[in-house]
C-alpha cells in the first residue's frame with residue numbers, strides 16, 4: 001500500500017471530470033486500498049480519485065466514529081434524494097477551511113463494489129453529505145464553489161499565504 005499525494009485547491013486538475021471505471025480489476029482494487037490508506041492517514045472521512053489525480057469514478061468513505069465502516073463506491077449514481085440539510089464541510093484538498101453547504105439529507109446511491117457487482121446504499125445525514133461531497137469531486141467540483149466569489153477569493157488568498165509559509 002502507498003500514501004498518495006492529494007491535490008490542493010485551487011489546482012486546476014481538481015476540475016477534471018472523471019470517467020467511469022471500465023473494469024473493476026486489481027489496478028482499481030489497489031487504487032482503492034491506497035486511497036483508503038491516504039484518507040485514514042490524513043485523516044479524513046472521504047476521498048475521491050480526482051483528489052489523487054486519477055480521473056476515474058471511484059470514492060472511498062468512512063464516516064463512522066471508530067473508522068470501521070469503509071465504503072468503496074465505483075461509478076456511483078444518485079437514484080433518489082430526500083430532504084435538505086445544512087452542515088459545515090471541510091475537504092482534504094482545501095485544508096483548514098470549513099464552510100456551510102446545503103445538501104440533500106438522504107440519498108439512495110447505486111454503485112459497483114470492489115467485486116465489480118452493483119449494490120445500493122441508503123445514506124443519511126453525515127454519510128449522505130459525504131457521498132454528495134465526494135461525488136461532486138468526480139464531476140470536477142470542489143465544495144467551496146458553492147460559496148460566493150468573494151468567499152472563494154478569500155479562501156484562495158488564505159491558502160496561497162499558507163502554502164508560502166509551509167514552503
Ligand code: NI
Nearest residue numbers: 090091092093
Ligand atoms: Ni473533498
